[in-house]
Amino acid sequence: NAGVTQTPKFQVLKTGQSMTLQCAQDMNHNSMYWYRQDPGMGLRLIYYSASEGTTDKGEVPNGYNVSRLNKREFSLRLESAAPSQTSVYFCASSLGGQSGNTIYFGEGSWLTVV
Amino acid sequence: QQPVQSPQAVILREGEDAVINCSSSKALYSVHWYRQKHGEAPVFLMILLKGGEQKGHEKISASFNEKKQQSSLYLTASQLSYSGTYFCGTVSGGSNYKLTFGKGTLLTVNP
Numbered sequence: 001n002a003g004v005t006q007t008p009k010f011q012v013l014k015t016g017q018s019m020t021l022q023c024a025q026d027m028n029h030n031s032m033y034w035y036r037q038d039p040g041m042g043l044r045l046i047y048y049s050a051s052e053g054t055t056d057k058g059e060v061p062n063g064y065n066v067s068r069l070n071k072r073e074f075s076l077r078l079e080s081a082a083p084s085q086t087s088v089y090f091c092a093s094s095l096g097g098q099s100g101n102t103i104y105f106g107e108g109s110w111l112t113v114v
Numbered sequence: 115q116q117p118v119q120s121p122q123a124v125i126l127r128e129g130e131d132a133v134i135n136c137s138s139s140k141a142l143y144s145v146h147w148y149r150q151k152h153g154e155a156p157v158f159l160m161i162l163l164k165g166g167e168q169k170g171h172e173k174i175s176a177s178f179n180e181k182k183q184q185s186s187l188y189l190t191a192s193q194l195s196y197s198g199t200y201f202c203g204t205v206s207g208g209s210n211y212k213l214t215f216g217k218g219t220l221l222t223v224n225p
Contacts, residue, residue: 048211059115059116105157
């Protein structure tokens, strides 16, 4: 019962380094999401993919790129990490297609940029 | 644009009731409620759909006023396990996929 799997769980980066957060789901979901969570700010949508082959910007896309590699996988890339990108990142997925489908979250990735 | 939640925090004694509100400036298709424990992922509680359908938790209820673009989550006879941060998420506009969350309401239930 894996659900939504994110890697890595913890990462420390130096300013200017790049990295990719990986996300995979095994629920045959169509839609996938990346959120970041900062104290007092709630969950903010970075990018989402309504279906395989499509991606769209969320509320805070600057400094990030995404790839919907296939139906299962949706990766988030930081090309040149900045301290402001220190955050907890959650990947999520849902059946999509309708607004009434539950979103399932991964366990989160704790990223620190120094 | 994030929906607005109120209150930001609430402290209860076990057995007391609480109401958490969520409002949006946009017309809403659905409202989603999640609870998050510290250091964990958010967990689904309930979805309220335009038209009145609800799906969710048997011990938690919610309302959705489509005209006012508001939703409220009702926690009755609270238990210690209800402690956590509650988030409302909204789907609005022309997108059925873009789920935007509020900043959260921290609920603390004390013995």
